[in-house]
Amino acid sequence: MVTRAQLRTVGVDADMVAHRVRSERWQQVTSTVVATFTGVLTREQTMWAGVLHGGKSAALGGLTAGERAGLKNWHRDEVTVYVPYGDEVPPRLDGVVYVRTRRDLDDLLQPDAAPRRCRLEPSLLMFGARDRSARTAQGVLAAAVQQRLTTPGRLLAWIDDLTPLRRASLLRSALHDMEGGSQSLAEIDIKRVCRVQGLALPTTQVRRRDASGRVRYIDCQWRLAGGRTIELEIDGAFHMDAEQWEDDIARQRSLSDPNRLIVRCTARELRDDAASLARDLRRLGVPSTRAVSA
Structure with missing residues (x-):
């Protein structure tokens, strides 16, 4: 190209x-x-074409820059290319979306990248600021941290560098949760629900051994007086698969004992029915952090 x-x-x-x-x-x-x-152009050739067609200051950005940095499971068919706001928008190129930005792209570039692309952190933060879904914005940051492509600290520093940034407060809050050990959007959600609903924050990703000695990880755990625990497993859509559902049943049985209550909820409930979930957790014994009216 x-x-x-x-x-x-x-x-x-x-x-x-x-x-x-x-x-x-x-x-x-x-x-x-x-x-x-x-x-036909390959995907990499389309990226090259998009950057070259965009002009000398153009650079891959958004999820495309994330893809080039190694981000998995966040594929988008279109290639995203950032171009300076003052430049004329390049003529249409199939498979490429040009995004105009007032930011100095030279300050965002990944050194020695070919084709030119922005660093992972500003690319994902700018994507999150533009995307219509706040959950998607948080989810992509959680994925990048979970995949060890970056750290909450580096992302937080870039939020300051990118000021003003839409959703900065929301993204900063999510990153602080990740610094505290949250590894997924569901873990961030449960901490948010607990804060809003006045419940004690759980410990997340607790390492346990089941009845056969196999190491397992519990999504959320609350330790109660007398040595009892309440453990919450958060099921995403893939848990609805019949084979996965059966595995989950066996897993829960192998982790259970007289001092351990294991309950489940769906990721949808965390988003759409948080008050009911919090009410059930409180009734089962999860401590409150504030007085609850009758």
């Missing part, structure tokens, strides 16, 4: 380009970008 301007610097003029395109050895991708091959 190469621009016409780059070709001119090595002595390949417009007539030579036109001849190679006519003879179907090369193909014209855009008015400014040429591919020195024919056929």
Whole structure:
């Protein structure tokens, strides 16, 4: 993938380009970008085309920059390219979305990246600020931390560097929860529910051995007086699969004992029915942090 301007610097003029395109050895991708091959562009070639077509200051951003940095399970078909706000928006290119920004892209760049791309942290924070879903904004940060691509501390520092940033308060709160050990959006949600509903915060990702000696991790745990515990498992959509559901039943049985109460909820309940969940947890013995009216 190469621009016409780059070709001119090595002595390949417009007539030579036109001849190679006519003879179907090369193909014209855009008015400014040429591919020195024919056929459908791969994803990486589309990224190169998007950046080259975007102009000298353009850089991969958003989830595309996250993908290049190793982020898993957050794929989007479109390639996101950031361009300076003052520049004219490049003509449409299939598979590429151009996002204008007033930020200085040179300050956000990942050194030595090819094609040019922004660092992981500002890319994900800027994506989270633009996306219509606040949960998606928090979820992608949790995923990047869980996959050990960055840390809450680095992301918090970038929030300050990117001021003003939409949703900064929400994202900062989520990152503080991650610093406290939360490894998923569900764990962040349960801590938020407990704060709002006046319940003691749980310990998350508790390491336990089941009846067979196998190491397991409990989503949330509250230790009560007398050595008893209440443990909450949060089920996402994949738990609805029949085989997973059966595994969950066996897992819960193997972790149970007379001093341990294990209850379950769904990720949807955390989002949409938090008050009912909190009421049940309180009734089962989870301590309150404030007086509850009758």
